[in-house]
Amino acid sequence: MDVIDLNSEHERLYFQCLEDWSEEIKEAGDHKGRWYARMKDRGLRVKLARDENGEIGGMIQYLPIEEYYLQGKDLHFILCIWVHGYKQGRGNFQKRGMGKALLRAAEEDSRALGRKGIAAWGVVLPFFMRASWFKKQGYKPLDRDGIMMLLWKPFSQDAVAPKWVRRKKKPGKTAGKVTVSAFINGWCPAQNLSFERAHRAAEQFGDKVLFQKYDTLDRDVFEEWGISDGLFIDGKEVRTGPPPSFEKIKGLIEQRVRKLK
Numbered sequence: 001m002d003v004i005d006l007n008s009e010h011e012r013l014y015f016q017c018l019e020d021w022s023e024e025i026k027e028a029g030d031h032k033g034r035w036y037a038r039m040k041d042r043g044l045r046v047k048l049a050r051d052e053n054g055e056i057g058g059m060i061q062y063l064p065i066e067e068y069y070l071q072g073k074d075l076h077f078i079l080c081i082w083v084h085g086y087k088q089g090r091g092n093f094q095k096r097g098m099g100k101a102l103l104r105a106a107e108e109d110s111r112a113l114g115r116k117g118i119a120a121w122g123v124v125l126p127f128f129m130r131a132s133w134f135k136k137q138g139y140k141p142l143d144r145d146g147i148m149m150l151l152w153k154p155f156s157q158d159a160v161a162p163k164w165v166r167r168k169k170k171p172g173k174t175a176g177k178v179t180v181s182a183f184i185n186g187w188c189p190a191q192n193l194s195f196e197r198a199h200r201a202a203e204q205f206g207d208k209v210l211f212q213k214y215d216t217l218d219r220d221v222f223e224e225w226g227i228s229d230g231l232f233i234d235g236k237e238v239r240t241g242p243p244p245s246f247e248k249i250k251g252l253i254e255q256r257v258r259k260l261k
C-alpha cells in the first residue's frame, strides 16, 4: 500500500468521495468540482491511499487553516479523512492501515510545508468521523461545539491553538411564504446533496416557498452568519449529517406550506 497525491486521473473519484458506485452521490451536483477548482491554488492538499492492486481505498484532504472557517493561523486543517468502508463498489478497505498511513503522510507534508501544526474535527459520538480516533492518533481535544470536537497536533512550541467560529445568527421567516434557507460551501458532497435536495423540494411548491441560497465560499457571507453548511425551514434547523432524504425535506416544507393562510 502507498499514499499518492491526487492527480487528474482520480479527480472525479475524489469529488465523489470514492463512491463512484453510488447513485445518491450523483445528486450532489457539481459543487465539489467548482470548490476544488478554486481551492487547489489556495493550498488545498489531497492524498489518496492505494492498495497492492492499484485500487484507491482512502483519501485525506486538508488546507491552510486560514482558508477554512476557524480562528487560527500557521496550521493545516483536515477537512476529512475517509477510508472506503462500504461493501459496494470498491469494497471495504478499513482496518488495513490506510487511515493511519494517510494521516501520517498529511502530517509529514504539513511539517515540510512549514506549518506549526495540524488540526482536525471529529464527532464525539461513536459514529462518522470520530474524535476518539484522532485522540488515539495523538491529537488533543481543544474546543467543542455541539457534537463536533476540534482537535490538534502542534509541531512546534509557538503554535497557537485554533478555535471554532460560533454561529452568529439564524435565518428567519418571510411573511406569506415558507422560507427555505440553505448554506453551502461546496467541500462536502454530503452537504451538497442536502442542498440540492432542499432546492428541488422547494421548487415543487412554486411561489409558496422562498428558497434562499447562502454561498459561504464567499468569506463575507460566512463571517456574517457563522454557518458554513446548513439547512433551515422557517428558521428551524434541519440536521444534514447524514443527509435527509428528498421525501423528508419535502414533507417538512409541506407541513409549513399547509399552515400558510
Ligand SMILES: CC(C)(COP(=O)(O)OP(=O)(O)OC[C@H]1O[C@@H](n2cnc3c(N)ncnc32)[C@H](O)[C@@H]1OP(=O)(O)O)[C@@H](O)C(=O)NCCC(=O)NCCS
Pocket: 079, 080, 081, 082, 083, 084, 085, 093, 094, 095, 096, 097, 098, 099, 100, 101, 128, 129, 130, 133, 136
Ligand atoms: C477512521 C478511519 C479513517 C480509520 O481508517 P482505517 O484505515 O480503517 O484505520 P487503520 O487501519 O489505519 O487503523 C488505525 C487505528 O484505528 C483503529 N480503528 C480503525 N477503525 C476503527 C473504528 N471504527 N473504531 C475504533 N478504532 C478503529 C484501528 O484499530 C487502529 O488502531 P491502532 O492504532 O491501535 O492499531 C476510517 O475508519 C474511516 O474512514 N471512518 C469513517 C470516517 C468518516 O466518516 N469520514 C468521512 C467524514 S466527512
